[in-house]
Amino acid sequence: MKICIAGAGAIGCALAARLAKVHKQLCLLARGDNLIRIKEQGIHLSDLDGEHHVHVRASDDANFLGPQDLILVCTKTMALETILTSIQPMIHSNTVVIPVVNGIPWWYFKGIESRFGGENIRALDPKDQLETLLPHSQIIGSVIFLTASRVGLGNVKANNPHLIVLGEINHEMTDRLEAIRTVFELAGIESRSTDNIRxxxxxxxxxxxxxxxxxxxxxxxxxxxxxxxxxxxxxxxxxxxxxxxxxxxxxxxxxxxxxxxxxxxxxxxxxxxxxxxxxxxxxxxxxxxxxxxxxxxxxxxxxxxxxxxxxxxxxxxxxxxxxxx
CATH class of the missing domain: 1.10.1040.10 (N-(1-d-carboxylethyl)-l-norvaline Dehydrogenase; domain 2)
Known part of the structure; x- marks a missing residue:
């Protein structure tokens, strides 16, 4: 599985440090001084399991990184439109995208029948751009319980256990959900799948x-x-x-x-x-x-x-x- 982490903040770097140890094709979409430091010195994570230091293929060019099977979007919600635009060259018809973001997701009313089915959250997607950039059929929802802080460029500290909960946004239990849950489990991150991500x-x-x-x-x-x-x-x-x-x-x-x-x-x-x-x-x-x-x-x-x-x-x-x- 080709995996890309889009965003090199504290959460993105923490996930990269764990995943890269067992998923050798992992790459990182980053930018600026953070990208330069990661290219030169790699990513360092200090967590409850010890010290982790990895080198990953990193770039600010999605075309260079190429098509991916799984993309973890680790960014602030204000930057979602920008980053979803930038990862378009990495998305193919079977790519799964997991937004690892805070708060209510823009896709909350997608994929299920409800009184507000199909509506967007205006506070997050006032112009319906996110739905256009990423069809909800390619999304797996996530809730991550990982408290991480950046102590330097490419250097992250996380003092609590890592847990990620994954779920299809239509609440089905699918083979792709289980396959992706295993990706995290193999990296030493506690991972659970659920039939109600909401x-x-x-x-x-x-x-x-x-x-x-x-x-x-x-x-x-x-x-x-x-x-x-x-x-x-x-x-x-x-x-x-x-x-x-x-x-x-x-x-x-x-x-x-x-x-x-x-x-x-x-x-x-x-x-x-x-x-x-x-x-x-x-x-x-x-x-x-x-x-x-x-x-x-x-x-x-x-x-x-x-x-x-x-x-x-x-x-x-x-x-x-x-x-x-």
């Missing part, structure tokens, strides 16, 4: 939404967010609003709130990806992590007042910071 998505959405925007507003780690008594009432309010919205769409979050809070606190003194972006002066993923959920809530005439206030504050802080810079 349930798993909401679990991750709840984790992202209760932590990411609030981490920017309070400059707090995951441990602080889920355990400090001054913050936990806000977290619980956001969690309750999210669970109600998930339930309105027939989804099940598999953890009860107290267990959810305990698991969050147990992640330790880790900065969320959104806080890392804020500190780096980068745009925040509030559309995927937050505004898309608010959009879904509005479809069911639900309000998420606490969630909306915290997202607004995070966006305000980001705009203020970037205007000064």
């Amino acid at each position: 349930d798993q998505l909401w679990t991750k959405v709840a984790a992202n939404l209760t932590s990411n925007p609030l981490s920017v507003v309070t400059q707090s780690t995951l441990e602080q967010i889920y355990s400090d008594p001054r913050l936990t009432p806000l977290v619980r309010s956001i969690l309750d609003e999210t669970m109600l919205t998930a339930a309105a769409f027939g989804a099940k979050i598999r953890f009860d709130p107290p267990t959810f809070m305990e698991l969050g606190a147990g992640m330790g003194a880790i900065k969320t990806s959104m806080l890392q972006d804020y500190e780096a002066g980068l745009p925040l993923e509030t559309d995927a992590i937050g505004n898309s959920v608010l959009e879904l809530a509005s479809k069911m005439d639900l309000s998420m007042p606490t969630t909306k206030h915290i997202i607004n504050l995070a966006e305000f802080m980001s705009e203020q910071q970037r205007s000064v810079a």
Whole structure:
């Protein structure tokens, strides 16, 4: 199987470091200084299993890398249109693309019958470009539980266990799903297949939404967010609003709130990806992590007042910071 990881951020590099050890045809689509460093020195990952150092075929030219059987799109949602455009030369009729992204995916209403079947999430794909670039029949959904941070170009640290959950977006259990699950399993990444990827998505959405925007507003780690008594009432309010919205769409979050809070606190003194972006002066993923959920809530005439206030504050802080810079 020819595998390409499109995007060399923390998650992309972590996956590349594990997958390249057993999948020798793996390649990486990257750019800029990151690409130069990876070409020169490879990728280094420090995780619970030790130190991993790999050299991979890397380029910023999809034509050079050629057609691929499996593409993992590891990018911020704001860059999806750009990266899906750039990988077109790598996609053939049987290529499977797995978007490894945060939040509600743009394909949420594709592949299944529902009241909103076929609609797009406007916060993510206002011009229907993503659907045009990537037919939903070639997508396998994913939910990744991997907390990674970049400590340098091509150098990543991940202090928690790695888990990826995979599912066809039409909820069927297929041979290609099992084959791709095995790809991750052979690389030492715990991998599970599911017949309802949307349930798993909401679990991750709840984790992202209760932590990411609030981490920017309070400059707090995951441990602080889920355990400090001054913050936990806000977290619980956001969690309750999210669970109600998930339930309105027939989804099940598999953890009860107290267990959810305990698991969050147990992640330790880790900065969320959104806080890392804020500190780096980068745009925040509030559309995927937050505004898309608010959009879904509005479809069911639900309000998420606490969630909306915290997202607004995070966006305000980001705009203020970037205007000064």
